[in-house]
Amino acid sequence: MTVAGLEAGFGTAVRLEYLLVPLVFGIGAPVASMVGTNIGANQRARALRIAWTGAAISGGITSAIGTLKGPLHGGANEGVIKMLQEIGSLDRVDDYIAEALAQKKKIMGIGHRVYKTLDPRAPHLKRMAQILSAKLGEPKWIQMSERIAELMLKEKNLHANVDFYSASTYHTLGIDVDLFTPVFAVSRISGWTAHVIEQLDDNRLIRPRADYVGPSYPQHYIPIDRR
Secondary structure, three states: OOOOHHHHOOOOEOOHHHHHHHHHHOOOHHHHOOOEOOOOOOHHHHHHHHHOOOOOHHHHHHHHHHHHOOOOOOOHHHHHHHHHHHHOOHHHHHHHHHHHHHOOOOOOOEOOOOOOOOOOOHHHHHHHHHHHHHHHOOOHHHHHHHHHHHHHHHHHOOOEOHHHHHHHHHHHOOOOHHHHHHHHHHHHHHHHHHHHHHHHHOOOOOOOOOOOOOOOOOOOOOOHHHO
């Protein structure tokens, strides 16, 4: 496996947050050894590679961070905790999800582009959230999360992903919502750097093609003041 394959192939890249929590709270070796996996060339890996033009390494890392921050990628856990805060209590979960589904709203942290069944990382982080909640006496976040996951599996046959349970884990630890994605990013810097190093070995520009599918040429020009 290539160096970058450890980050974006079928290998693993150590996730800082999965190691930090057990060290601080003494959860135990099984969780301490857990690592997060990336699957294929995800959005941030592609952004880094495509954006790489031989500029400073910080430029490539910045492109990956910008992509990671999006709510449909690494920023999903921010959306999850905001949803949980909006729901407020376990007894309101069912009505909230029913209304959201009726309005065809997206439930953040549910489903995955690669894992069409269970995200194998999710159960480990779910268990960590359960243990933390028991230790810190704030169980409602994981309880609401578990109920949402149950409803979404029943109604849409969609599983919770790793970002879904990271929201209640981070919040229980007292991490500010604005730091959710930065914590994620810190854990990925080594893998992104591996991508840059590998790209430098054979630095051929990646130039995706774009096919024009707009109105046929030529089009009649209409002055702005007449539009």
